[in-house]
Amino acid sequence: MFLTLIAFLIVKQVVTNQQILIENKLEEISLNQCLTELISKNFPENLHVTVILPKLNAEINQVATELLSTIYLSQIRLVEIKSSNKEAQTFLRYIMTKEIRQNFIIFLDDDPEDDLNVDIYYWNPYSVRFIAVTLENNISLKKIDKIFNFLSKKFINNVILLTKNEINGDVFNIYNQKQNYKNCIVQSKTTRLLETCTFGNFSRNVKLFKARRHISKQQLKNCTIRAGVFVAPPYVKKYKNWNTIPLKQRFYGLEINLLKLITKKLNYKIQYVEHDIMGDVLSNFSTTGNFDNLLTDKVDIIIGVRNANSYKWVRIKKVRLEGASYVNSVGNEVPARQYGGDCRCRWKCTDKFTDDQKTSLIENFSKLSSKDAQDVYLQSRVKLEPVKRQRSRKNVFVRLFGITEKRLRHLTSLLQQGNIPKDMRGQQDNRYKMPESDCQEIRAHINKFPTKTARYSNSEVKYLSAELTIKAMYELFKEEHPDSRVSYFYYQKFFRQHFDLKFGRPQKDTCSKCEELITKKNSNELNPHAKRVAEAELEVHKRRSRKFYSKMKSMESLGRDDIAGISMDFMQNLPLPHIPVQEVFYYRQLWVNVFNIHHISAGNSMYYVYHEGQAKKGPDEVRHLHLFSDACGGQNRNHTLLRFLCALVQTKRFETINYYTPIRGHSFMPNDRNFGTLKRRIKRLDRVYVPKQ
Numbered sequence: 001m002f003l004t005l006i007a008f009l010i011v012k013q014v015v016t017n018q019q020i021l022i023e024n025k026l027e028e029i030s031l032n033q034c035l036t037e038l039i040s041k042n043f044p045e046n047l048h049v050t051v052i053l054p055k056l057n058a059e060i061n062q063v064a065t066e067l068l069s070t071i072y073l074s075q076i077r078l079v080e081i082k083s084s085n086k087e088a089q090t091f092l093r094y095i096m097t098k099e100i101r102q103n104f105i106i107f108l109d110d111d112p113e114d115d116l117n118v119d120i121y122y123w124n125p126y127s128v129r130f131i132a133v134t135l136e137n138n139i140s141l142k143k144i145d146k147i148f149n150f151l152s153k154k155f156i157n158n159v160i161l162l163t164k165n166e167i168n169g170d171v172f173n174i175y176n177q178k179q180n181y182k183n184c185i186v187q188s189k190t191t192r193l194l195e196t197c198t199f200g201n202f203s204r205n206v207k208l209f210k211a212r213r214h215i216s217k218q219q220l221k222n223c224t225i226r227a228g229v230f231v232a233p234p235y236v237k238k239y240k241n242w243n244t245i246p247l248k249q250r251f252y253g254l255e256i257n258l259l260k261l262i263t264k265k266l267n268y269k270i271q272y273v274e275h276d277i278m279g280d281v282l283s284n285f286s287t288t289g290n291f292d293n294l295l296t297d298k299v300d301i302i303i304g305v306r307n308a309n310s311y312k313w314v315r316i317k318k319v320r321l322e323g324a325s326y327v328n329s330v331g332n333e334v335p336a337r338q339y340g341g342d343c344r345c346r347w348k349c350t351d352k353f354t355d356d357q358k359t360s361l362i363e364n365f366s367k368l369s370s371k372d373a374q375d376v377y378l379q380s381r382v383k384l385e386p387v388k389r390q391r392s393r394k395n396v397f398v399r400l401f402g403i404t405e406k407r408l409r410h411l412t413s414l415l416q417q418g419n420i421p422k423d424m425r426g427q428q429d430n431r432y433k434m435p436e437s438d439c440q441e442i443r444a445h446i447n448k449f450p451t452k453t454a455r456y457s458n459s460e461v462k463y464l465s466a467e468l469t470i471k472a473m474y475e476l477f478k479e480e481h482p483d484s485r486v487s488y489f490y491y492q493k494f495f496r497q498h499f500d501l502k503f504g505r506p507q508k509d510t511c512s513k514c515e516e517l518i519t520k521k522n523s524n525e526l527n528p529h530a531k532r533v534a535e536a537e538l539e540v541h542k543r544r545s546r547k548f549y550s551k552m553k554s555m556e557s558l559g560r561d562d563i564a565g566i567s568m569d570f571m572q573n574l575p576l577p578h579i580p581v582q583e584v585f586y587y588r589q590l591w592v593n594v595f596n597i598h599h600i601s602a603g604n605s606m607y608y609v610y611h612e613g614q615a616k617k618g619p620d621e622v623r624h625l626h627l628f629s630d631a632c633g634g635q636n637r638n639h640t641l642l643r644f645l646c647a648l649v650q651t652k653r654f655e656t657i658n659y660y661t662p663i664r665g666h667s668f669m670p671n672d673r674n675f676g677t678l679k680r681r682i683k684r685l686d687r688v689y690v691p692k693q
Contacts, residue, residue: 145191148177317425321374323366323402337362340399349396362402375421378403379411438486442494445477451501463504470495511665513541545666552628552660552669555600565600567628567669570635571678578688596675600628607678623655628669631661 178190319326323337339358342350353361368374378401398405414421451462474491478484495501520526520534555565571594590611598605627645629636645657662669682688 141191144175148175148189148191321366321371323362337366337402340402343396343399345395350399353400358400361400365401371423371425372421375407375411375423378408379415379421382408382412382415384412384415434486434490438484439494441481441484442477442486442491443498445480446473446495446499446501449473452504461500461502463502466504468503511545511663513663513665514538517541541663545663548628548660548662548666552600555626555628558601563624563626565626565628567598567600568596568636569630569669569672569675570595570632571675574682574688576688578682578685594675594678598669600626625654625657627657627659629659629661630669631664637661 173193175191175193178192316326325336327333398408411421449464451464453462470492474488517534517538521531574592575589576592592611595608596605631637648654649657
């Protein structure tokens with residue numbers, strides 16, 4: 001099942017202007033690093049990610065090609081022009097040729113409210129800049145304020161309004177509305193005249209359509225952006241064998257992570273307010289759900305996931321199936337399905353049914369789960385007979401079930417053809433698709449590449465060689481299939497949607513014994529007998545190393561309170577003070593030891609941080625202890641530790657102590673994952689002076 005996740009923002013007031021600010025500041029953000037961190041998250045298999053970005057440049061294009069399966073870049077979107085004014089059309093063509101990096105929706109009418117009520121559901125406010133154009137003469141400033149206020153109620157704040165000049169019809173006045181802030185809240189709005197321009201002379205007003213900064217960074221520096229979160233996290237990760245995994249891993253959505261990264265980079269605070277439903281904006285400007293939080297200033301921004309079940313046409317389709325009253329797509333109210341009234345024939349057909357039977361027929365018919373089920377039910381009640389005399393009970397049948405004659409004619413024609421009715425609405429498959437043979441070639445080619453799992457992770461994600469890229473894989477594919485029509489972008493899209501594979505990194509801390517035996521095995525200077533001996537030694541070596549991990553894994557599933565399994569290890573020593581001063585490296589520093597004990601069955605761990613003469617230890621009620629550590633003689637496997645363990649048994653502290661060490665080079669334990677978490681936190685600190693930090 002293919003999932004589609006589209007990040008979208010519905011912005012009001014503060015955040016609308018913040019979007020303009022972000023457009024100007026994106027060049028200062030390391031976009032490559034930002035997107036790399038997002039895509040490196042473990043997204044579900046077959047997830048189709050769509051990212052909306054405001055500008056197109058070389059950096060974004062390169063990152064999109066390498067990392068994203070699909071990217072929506074800003075393009076001009078033009079709504080139907082409801083005027084034949086040639087000068088207005090000339091102006092629009094000029095915008096389309098000069099302002100290709102912006103996204104516009106144009107309204108041309110005397111009263112924009114009529115158009116907006118119909119078209120308000122078909123745009124994405126996050127990626128759209130609005131230019132409202134009115135051709136009405138002698139428009140007053142009060143009417144201009146009314147237009148701006150109406151657009152603001154529709155959550156459209158980034159607006160430039162063009163009106164005809166009251167003296168010269170060929171001259172247009174350009175207005176916008178400035179929002180005045182105090183303590184991060186809009187206190188007042190001021191409509192101002194930006195410029196007066198004449199059609200045919202556009203050189204002066206080009207700058208009006210660039211991204212303008214209506215609010216400075218300093219005004220938002222100490223503000224907290226309140227974000228209404230709809231469905232957070234928006235999805236649950238399911239593995240291929242998710243039925244056997246009791247706990248499904250949850251992740252926050254891409255739009256939440258993107259907002260976190262941007263607000264962190266720009267030093268803004270963000271507070272999340274969760275709500276169960278997105279809500280709606282009604283025709284009388286009343287709101288429900290999360291939209292109500294937005295309108296009442298409880299939140300400044302709504303983020304979430306588009307849900308197909310919440311689309312207007314889907315809701316209409318569902319209500320129509322149930323037979324309830326609804327408002328159609330053009331705003332007309334359609335009454336509920338009801339009994340069609342008594343017939344006037346001489347046989348009085350409808351009088352043969354009681355009122356309860358008539359009501360029950362419509363109620364039971366409306367309860368059927370789908371249109372297909374309703375059609376099959378109706379078709380089963382229709383009997384085709386040759387016409388002997390024009391006496392049709394069709395009118396009675398239509399009235400009893402509250403359906404139309406057109407629907408009945410369609411069902412009878414299918415019955416004559418011997419076909420079962422099937423709802424084909426929204427199921428037209430008339431789009432171009434890549435042939436299945438080409439898809440099979442791509443799948444077979446990708447499966448040829450060997451994969452491996454991560455050393456320090458429990459995840460089931462598989463990694464390709466660090467030397468590979470999607471571009472290199474596609475070039476190999478073209479060498480193998482030179483006549484294939486598959487483009488690089490389709491190959492990349494297929495790879496992202498159908499494979500949960502990542503590209504690995506160069507290996508570190510490899511086993512010297514494994515490297516030696518692999519070198520002998522692949523050497524051209526050794527005879528076949530020596531190669532077989534090296535291959536056998538390598539297999540024995542790997543089996544011995546796997547015994548350590550199998551024993552440690554058995555501790556995880558043991559589930560007994562009187563038996564504990566722990567792994568222990570020292571982290572690389574940390575120098576103090578840790579400051580970015582070059583001279584510090586030439587002085588003697590205080591080394592801090594970090595000792596980690598990981599409880600295998602419980603899954604938790606504890607760090608012991610100390611320097612000379614300092615250590616911490618506590619009581620333990622466990623009777624049987626299993627110790628796992630690496631084979632480092634200076635730290636763990638030595639006489640001092642063994643005598644200490646023997647003393648613990650002799651003093652009846654434990655009944656038995658079993659001590660396990662792995663083969664050298666195969667000592668990857670849970671402690672290494674804990675150390676990785678700690679190292680990432682230390683890297684964020686510029687200065688460390690004392691162990692408590």
